[in-house]
Amino acid sequence: xxxxxxxxxxxxxxxxxxxxxxxxxxxxxxxxxxxxxxxxxxxxxxxxxxxxxxxxxxxxxxxxxxxxxxxxxxxxxxxxxxxxxxxxxxxxxxxxxxxxxxxxxxxxxx
Amino acid sequence: xxxxxxxxxxxxxxxxxxxxxxxxxxxxxxxxxxxxxxxxxxxxxxxxxxxxxxxxxxxxxxxxxxxxxxxxxxxxxxxxxxxxxxxxxxxxxxxxxxxxxxxxxxxxxxxxxxxxxxxxxxxxxxxxxxxxxxxxxxxxxxxxxxxxxxxxxxxxxxxxxxxxxxxxxxxxxxxxxxxxxxxxxxxxxxxxxxxxxxxxxxxxxxxxxxxxxxxxxxxxxxxxxxxxxxxxxxxxxxxxxxxxxxxxxxxxxxxxxxxxxxxxxxxxxxxxxxxxxxxxxxxxxxxxxxxxxxxxxxxxxxxxxxxxxxxxxxxxxxxxxxxxxxxxxxxxxxxxxxxxxxxxxx
Numbered sequence: 001x002x003x004x005x006x007x008x009x010x011x012x013x014x015x016x017x018x019x020x021x022x023x024x025x026x027x028x029x030x031x032x033x034x035x036x037x038x039x040x041x042x043x044x045x046x047x048x049x050x051x052x053x054x055x056x057x058x059x060x061x062x063x064x065x066x067x068x069x070x071x072x073x074x075x076x077x078x079x080x081x082x083x084x085x086x087x088x089x090x091x092x093x094x095x096x097x098x099x100x101x102x103x104x105x106x107x108x109x110x
Numbered sequence: 111x112x113x114x115x116x117x118x119x120x121x122x123x124x125x126x127x128x129x130x131x132x133x134x135x136x137x138x139x140x141x142x143x144x145x146x147x148x149x150x151x152x153x154x155x156x157x158x159x160x161x162x163x164x165x166x167x168x169x170x171x172x173x174x175x176x177x178x179x180x181x182x183x184x185x186x187x188x189x190x191x192x193x194x195x196x197x198x199x200x201x202x203x204x205x206x207x208x209x210x211x212x213x214x215x216x217x218x219x220x221x222x223x224x225x226x227x228x229x230x231x232x233x234x235x236x237x238x239x240x241x242x243x244x245x246x247x248x249x250x251x252x253x254x255x256x257x258x259x260x261x262x263x264x265x266x267x268x269x270x271x272x273x274x275x276x277x278x279x280x281x282x283x284x285x286x287x288x289x290x291x292x293x294x295x296x297x298x299x300x301x302x303x304x305x306x307x308x309x310x311x312x313x314x315x316x317x318x319x320x321x322x323x324x325x326x327x328x329x330x331x332x333x334x335x336x337x338x339x340x341x342x343x344x345x346x347x348x349x350x351x352x353x354x355x356x357x358x359x360x361x362x363x364x365x366x367x368x369x370x371x372x373x374x375x376x377x378x379x380x381x382x383x384x385x386x387x388x389x390x391x392x393x394x395x396x397x398x399x400x401x402x403x404x405x406x407x408x409x410x411x412x413x414x415x416x417x418x419x420x421x422x423x424x425x426x427x428x429x430x431x432x433x434x435x436x437x438x439x440x441x442x443x444x445x446x447x448x449x450x451x452x453x454x455x456x
Contacts, residue, residue, distance in 0.1 A: 071242055086143065093236065100270075
């Protein structure tokens, strides 16, 4: 009985996630960067979305120092295609937010 | 029944992505990467010298916009000199640290399936690699609730998002199944971790929980924090963990001498580290945890030639009812990163 309940709960969670992702896809425009395909304003509740190039660079550097420095020294910059992979890996490993990953990638590839 | 349910869950979760895959510009299209952490560490414990070479290859294979296959294996040995022998002997140990498929479902959720590092505390997932850790010895409490080889096998939901302009929340929730085959063994368990990150203060704190679904079916819990005060190159981190097999804590600080005006060319490469930790035995025995209450102080001195190449050294003193010992460590660590394929865009 408990296993069935658990299975139903997991199915409900999965359906919810699928619906959420589906709605997300309809809302979002073409992703700006490979690392952060699903950025929306709702994902950064309360945070002001950064769009201006100079402002993005400053914000990206700030978030780079705040997030990457939590665990290791600042690495050197790699080519953009490598940085895209590294940021995707770090997004998962360090549970970076969507916006943080996007801005850090932008900063590291400029 | 469970296989069918799991398949349905994965299918439902991933299905929406199939039509959402979009074309990236070539300059931003992620390329597969090979990376490796490697090192040669020489610990001297209680007057006994060991030679510990280690290499830990990592493969990152991105697929489309939302998928990532990642793996890390570890090949290491602990060569020691048997009494009366002039040569060092040891065997190479192989471990699959993780082999996982990640799917970034949306800004809030990433789904991971396969073998993954158990998200209990912060050391195991984030600070474990040889080129990242400031002191080469593991914290005494690391084996608590992380399972065999510090990994679990199953499925995990995780993510991070801002809940206000100054506060971010991150989480991980997982289920792991029992596998008894080395080197991919894991415990049957369920658990999770929640953390709060304050970017402006560079302060993170949180807690972890695990319920073991085998043997004594016990609970474990822990707390962690990490703080980098913005004005100074200082890292302060710590963890506490408690289980029926033991409990304890560690707290560590690391300081780069980059702000000292004198001899800057030299001192900015130097890092001082200190760690204190205690372990208290629990009601049940454990294969890896110390068998007696233990207290340890360690001081480290690291020199960074580059961000990926450094000399490491440390001295520690371990106190326990089994005997007090000195622990010296010297070594070198290196991290390699290389693309598999063309990294530059046209």
